[in-house]
Amino acid sequence: xxxxxxxxxxxxxxxxxxxxxxxxxxxxxxxxxxxxxxxxxxxxxxxxxxxxxxxxxxxxxxxxxxxxxxxxxxxxxxxxxxxxxxxxxxxxxxxxxxxxxxxxxxxxxxxxxxxxxxxxxxxxxxxxxxxxxxxxxxxxxxxxxxxxxxxxxxxxxxxxxxxxxxxxxxxxxxxxxxxxxxxxxxxxxxxxxxxxxxxxxxxxxxxxxxxxxxxxxxxxxxxxxxxxxxxxxxxxxxxxxxxxxxxxxxxxxxxxxxxxxxxxxxxxxxxxxxxxxxxxxxxxxxxxxxxxxxxxxxxxxxxxxxxxxxxxxxxxxxxxx
Amino acid sequence: xxxxxxxxxxxxxxxxxxxxxxxxxxxxxxxxxxxxxxxxxxxxxxxxxxxxxxxxxxxxxxxxxxxxxxxxxxxxxxxxxxxxxxxxxxxxxxxxxxxxxxxxxxxxxxxxxxxxxxxxxxxxxxxxxxxxxxxxxxxxxxxxxxxxxxxxxxxxxxxxxxxxxxxxxxxxxxxxxxxxxxxxxxxxxxxxxxxxxxxxxxxxxxxxxxxxxxxxxxxxxxxxxxxxxxxxxxxxxxxxxxxxxxxxxxxxxxxxxxxxxxxxxxxxxxxxxxxxxxxxxxxxxxxxxxxxxxxxxxxxxxxxxxxxxxxxxxxxxxxxxxxxxxxxxxxxxxxxxxxxxxxxxxxxxxxxxxxxxxxxxxxxxxxxxxxxxxxxxxxxxxxxxxxxxxxxxxxxxxxxxxxxxxxxxxxxxxxxxxxxxxxxxxxxxxxxxxxxxxxxxxx
Numbered sequence: 001x002x003x004x005x006x007x008x009x010x011x012x013x014x015x016x017x018x019x020x021x022x023x024x025x026x027x028x029x030x031x032x033x034x035x036x037x038x039x040x041x042x043x044x045x046x047x048x049x050x051x052x053x054x055x056x057x058x059x060x061x062x063x064x065x066x067x068x069x070x071x072x073x074x075x076x077x078x079x080x081x082x083x084x085x086x087x088x089x090x091x092x093x094x095x096x097x098x099x100x101x102x103x104x105x106x107x108x109x110x111x112x113x114x115x116x117x118x119x120x121x122x123x124x125x126x127x128x129x130x131x132x133x134x135x136x137x138x139x140x141x142x143x144x145x146x147x148x149x150x151x152x153x154x155x156x157x158x159x160x161x162x163x164x165x166x167x168x169x170x171x172x173x174x175x176x177x178x179x180x181x182x183x184x185x186x187x188x189x190x191x192x193x194x195x196x197x198x199x200x201x202x203x204x205x206x207x208x209x210x211x212x213x214x215x216x217x218x219x220x221x222x223x224x225x226x227x228x229x230x231x232x233x234x235x236x237x238x239x240x241x242x243x244x245x246x247x248x249x250x251x252x253x254x255x256x257x258x259x260x261x262x263x264x265x266x267x268x269x270x271x272x273x274x275x276x277x278x279x280x281x282x283x284x285x286x287x288x289x290x291x292x293x294x295x296x297x298x299x300x301x302x303x304x305x306x307x308x309x310x311x312x313x314x315x316x317x318x319x320x321x
Numbered sequence: 322x323x324x325x326x327x328x329x330x331x332x333x334x335x336x337x338x339x340x341x342x343x344x345x346x347x348x349x350x351x352x353x354x355x356x357x358x359x360x361x362x363x364x365x366x367x368x369x370x371x372x373x374x375x376x377x378x379x380x381x382x383x384x385x386x387x388x389x390x391x392x393x394x395x396x397x398x399x400x401x402x403x404x405x406x407x408x409x410x411x412x413x414x415x416x417x418x419x420x421x422x423x424x425x426x427x428x429x430x431x432x433x434x435x436x437x438x439x440x441x442x443x444x445x446x447x448x449x450x451x452x453x454x455x456x457x458x459x460x461x462x463x464x465x466x467x468x469x470x471x472x473x474x475x476x477x478x479x480x481x482x483x484x485x486x487x488x489x490x491x492x493x494x495x496x497x498x499x500x501x502x503x504x505x506x507x508x509x510x511x512x513x514x515x516x517x518x519x520x521x522x523x524x525x526x527x528x529x530x531x532x533x534x535x536x537x538x539x540x541x542x543x544x545x546x547x548x549x550x551x552x553x554x555x556x557x558x559x560x561x562x563x564x565x566x567x568x569x570x571x572x573x574x575x576x577x578x579x580x581x582x583x584x585x586x587x588x589x590x591x592x593x594x595x596x597x598x599x600x601x602x603x604x605x606x607x608x609x610x611x612x613x614x615x616x617x618x619x620x621x622x623x624x625x626x627x628x629x630x631x632x633x634x635x636x637x638x639x640x641x642x643x644x645x646x647x648x649x650x651x652x653x654x655x656x657x658x659x660x661x662x663x664x665x666x667x668x669x670x671x672x673x674x675x676x677x678x679x680x681x682x683x684x685x686x687x688x689x690x691x692x693x694x695x696x697x698x699x700x701x702x703x704x705x706x707x708x709x710x711x712x713x714x715x716x717x718x719x720x721x722x723x724x725x726x727x728x729x730x731x732x733x734x735x736x737x738x739x740x741x742x743x744x745x746x747x748x749x750x751x752x753x754x755x756x757x758x759x760x761x762x763x764x
Contacts, residue, residue, distance in 0.1 A: 074731075074762065075440070092756060093739065157596035159589030184595045184746065270529025272742055273595070284529070287411040289731035290436050291762075 025050060063303070069296035076292035084297035094298070096274045097281035100190050101305075104197065104261055104277060109254035112198045113247065116205025121235060124213040133210055137203035144200060148267025151196035155182040155268075186274040193275055196264050201257070205250045212246035213239060245316070252313045259306050278302050358396035364673055368398035370666040375413065375423035376656075379405035381687070389683040393673050399666045410734075417442055422661040425671060427477055429656050430726040431465040432733060437659070438468040444663040445471045446671065453675040457693040465722055466657045474659030475675040479692035481709040482617040482652045482723060483541050484638040491609050499639045501646040503545060510583060513612040519586035521577055522611035523594045524602025525745065532738035533725065534599050535745060537652065538578065538615060540724045543570035544650045545643050549719050556724040558761060562732075563754035571750045579745065586611025595745055606636060615641060617654070618690060618709045631704045638705055640712065649718040654726060655692065692720075729762050736760040 029046050073080040088094045116136070123132040139147060156166030157179055164170040169179040183189045216239055224234050240247075262279040269275045271284060278298055286295025378386060383405040394401045404423070406412055410433060416422055417437065428434040437443045446454065454463050454475045466474040485506075492498065495516055500506040513520035525534045544552045547566050554560045555567055577583050584591045587605020594602070600623045605611035607628065614620075618638075621630055629635045643650045658674050660667050673679055677695025684691070684700040690709045698714070701707035712718055725733040736757050744753040 091760070093736065093760075157593070159587075159593055162588075181593070181596045184592075186746075266529065270531060272529065272531040272739065273746075274743075283411075284735065285731070287414055288529070289729075289735050290414065291731050 066296045066299050069292055070300045072293045072296075074289075074291045074293055076296075080293055084293045087294060088297055088301065093276065094281060094294075097271075097276040097278050097298075100274075100276060101259065101261075101278045103187075103190055104194060104258050105255055107191075107194050108197050108201065108258040108261075109251045111194070112201035112254055113205045113209075113250050115198060115202040116207075116250070117209050117247070119202065120206045120210035120213055121239070124210050129210065133203075133207055136206045139200045140203045142200070144263030145267050147196060147200045148264045151192075151199070151264070152183075152268045155192055157181045157184075183269050183275075184273050189269065189273055189275050193264055193268055196268065197258065197261060200264075201254055205254065208246055208250050209243060212243035216242040248316060249313070252309055252316070256306055256309050256313070259302060259309075278305075358392075360678060361393055361396035361673075364393070364397050364669040365665075366398050367666040367669060370398065370664070371400040371402060372425060372667050372670045373423045374401060374403045374425045374427070374670075375409070375416065376403070376405055376427035377407065377409040377429055378427070379407060385683065385686045385689070389679065389686055390670075390673065393670070393679075397666070397669060399670060401670065413437075417661070424662040424664070424667045425658055425660050425674075427656050427658055428474065429654075430730075430733075431655075431657065431722065432727055432730055434466060434474055434657055434659050435468050436730070437661075438471070438473045442661060443473045444660045445473055446475065446660075447663070447668045449668070449672050450475060450675050453672060457675065457677060457695055459692070459694075459720070461720055461722075462655070462692050465655070465727075466659065474657040475671070476655050476692055477658050477674060478656040479690045479709070479713060480618045480654050481640075481690070481712055482537050482654060483641040483650065484616065484618055484620070484705070485641050486603050486606055486614040486616060486620060486636055486638045487612060488606050488609065488635065489633055489637050490635075491606070491612060494609075495612075497612070500642050502642050503644055506642050509612070510577065514582055518610065518612055519582070519584060520612040521584045522586040522588060522602055522605045522614050523578060523584060524588070524597030524599045525594050525742065526596055526598045530734065530738060531595070532741035532745075534602075534616065535574070535578065535741035536725045536737050537617070537723065538574045539567075539571055539741070540721075541615070541641055541650075541652045542573050543567060544652055544719075544721055545641075545648075546570050546573065549650075549721055552721055552724070556727050558728075562758040562761060563751070568750055568754055571744070571754065575744070575750060592746060595742060603636075618705050621688060621703055621705045638708065647717070649712065649715060651712055651718050651720045652723060653692075653713075653720055654723045732757065732761055 029049065032046055033043055069076050070084055071080060071082070072078055073083070088098075119132075119136055123129050126132065142150070153165070154167045155169075156164075157169060158164050158166070160173075160178055164173055164179060166179075166182075168182060173179055182192050220238050220242070221234050224238050229237070260279050261277055262283065265271055265275055265277050265280045266283075271277075271280045276284070279302060282295050282298035282302065285291040285298060376383075376386075383403060387401075387403055390401055393399070409426075410429070413426060413428075413433070422442065434443070451472055454466075454472060458476055462476050462479075463472060466472060466476065487499075495513065495518075497509050497512060500509050510520040523534060523538075525532050527533060540552070543555065543566070546569065551560070551566055555562070555564065560566075578594070579591050581591050585594045585597070587608065587610030588594065588597050588602075599616070603611075603614035603616060603620060603623065604625065606614050607625070624630065624636060631637055640649070640651070658671060660671055677691075677693050680689070680691035680693045680696045681700050683689045684696065684702060684706070686702075688702045688706055690701070690706050690713070692713045694714060696710060698707045698710040701710055713720065725737050727733065728737065740748075740753045740757045744750065
């Protein structure tokens with residue numbers, strides 16, 4: 001199907017209207033600023049107005065609406081008080097999702113950071129640094145959904161005697177073991193999903209940390225070496241403290257991302273076998289079960305959980321800047 | 322291997338179509354055919370109009386739909402724009418909320434249709450469609466698209482779920498005959514087990530829908546043990562989910578599916594079914610590692626390529642028997658059309674879809690079953706379709722819709738499926754039934 005300009009006319013018209021409206025707003029502001037002497041505060045407000053407006057429409061209002069919805073029932077129109085929040089902390093499925101999210105957030109950021117750090121330290125001064133880093137970065141180039149499909153195959157199960165199609169079970173069988181249903185046996189299946197997440201995230205950590213390690217002044221490490229420090233000591237006492245800010249940024253970014261983990265769970269297990277996480281449960285409730293109120297309540301919870309991390313991140317960045 | 326090849330093909334096709342036209346599932350009904358327009362005269366002419374259709378069916382199923390209504394489109398001048406989406410059930414809500422509802426949607430679950438009807442989004446059917454519905458389907462079938470006495474749609478597709486797939490050759494070799502009563506079924510089961518073959522195979526892995534084949538089993542057995550009244554009361558929650566009669570049905574299913582002696586043929590211990598996708602679960606029937614596989618009529622499409630289906634071929638199917646040879650309890654599912662718009666062209670198309678003409682034309686194109694009384698079983702593309710239609714048209718048949726599709730979504734596609742998975746994993750019947758009962762929404 002080719003692009004049919006006539007058929008697309010209404011959309012083009014909307015686009016045109018949007019551009020015109022934008023231009024009008026900007027010129028109004030410029031005009032207002034231009035007219036006579038204005039106090040600085042008013043000028044700042046005027047310049048901020050478009051951004052504030054967009055933030056209000058795009059984030060603040062939907063956020064407030066979600067908050068309001070979280071106090072309503074499934075249809076989203078009858079007041080339900082704190083029912084949805086009570087449900088969240090009493091329902092088995094929701095509690096499992098909370099437990100799993102906790103496990104994810106506790107395990108994924110440190111694990112992917114440690115993997116990334118060790119890898120970065122190992123290759124930071126190597127000749128093949130770029131190549132080695134891009135190897136670890138490849139999983140990041142794959143979408144989470146793609147990664148999920150890959151790991152679903154890794155964990156695939158076939159009974160004893162049948163040809164294994166999963167890498168992990170093939171290894172187990174090759175060493176004389178019995179194939180296991182990795183994704184079915186709870187709660188260890190949560191750990192197997194976490195491994196998949198770490199696989200996708202370690203590259204991000206490695207690249208940032210490798211950069212930071214390169215930034216550690218060579219004089220420092222050289223001086224330490226002259227003083228007779230072993231490479232282990234140099235790493236722990238010189239490199240690590242020097243890259244602490246980057247380490248923190250990486251950890252926080254991972255934590256925020258992990259809270260919102262959804263794709264891997266959806267593609268690998270679909271939240272079955274007690275592997276659900278908050279974001280996935282939220283989707284199920286709101287869109288598959290039509291339980292708008294519960295979905296909104298989970299969204300609010302997710303927001304509350306992520307906020308401290310984001311706040312800290314912003315503050316850290318401000319300090320750095 | 323086959324899957325790999327198919328995946329590669331799918332990826333290539335997707336890439337090619339995506340680059341070629343941007344919208345791979347878009348309607349191609351502009352092609353000119355020299356159709357005889359007389360049968361379509363009653364739908365009048367609607368030149369230059371467009372009807373958007375949104376449904377779950379993709380690929381071949383979508384193509385067959387489009388081929389079937391191509392003549393209708395040409396003769397009436399309506400441009401039918403079909404879009405198939407595997408995520409239909411989740412996306413339709415977003416579409417409607419976002420103000421881009423399709424004109425027509427094919428709802429695979431009456432519960433979903435009801436949700437939109439109650440929200441005032443769906444348009445009640447026109448008088449013409451209502452007349453066709455009354456003429457074409459039983460009160461039971463129309464009841465599934467009726468909300469508070471108003472008819473909102475018509476059945477489009479039907480499928481029979483209570484089928485047991487088996488290998489006629491295997492049955493002959495082992496001296497087994499097709500059972501006509503539940504007692505005979507259990508005798509066949511025991512005989513196969515005694516001969517060293519696990520009689521039943523099952524697979525319940527289906528991504529987020531994992532567990533649904535087990536819920537079908539439970540519904541099927543409840544329908545057989547307690548009859549339609551108790552079944553209806555259970556589905557509508559007039560009796561609790563964990564009623565002792567439901568527990569009894571679950572335990573009967575458990576005596577088969579949770580029994581390592583009876584399941585999981587060709588795959589190992591009973592628990593293995595949690596890792597086996599429902600699509601591949603029946604394959605051990607072909608190799609003689611499993612005697613029977615209970616799965617819906619649509620399983621016909623899931624046998625490996627080259628598998629012949631018929632009473633004397635590789636695989637065939639019989640109705641999961643009732644308590645006695647005379648009863649015909651049939652559990653099934655279906656897809657319903659319903660409209661979000663009531664423009665004349667939408668009405669015309671909905672009327673066409675509700676006609677027996679459409680069902681017959683569609684059946685001639687390929688595998689398809691309609692519960693319309695006006696369809697001719699002779700048009701069925703496969704022996705299983707023919708059997709399904711005969712069952713659906715048999716006055717003795719007591720048809721009941723898949724209960725999990727009728728229950729509130731948070732139970733029907735949520736806790737019931739999850740509970741079934743836990744149950745297969747080893748959780749106790751009472752414990753699982755109690756927790757599903759607790760999850761039933763109170764509003």
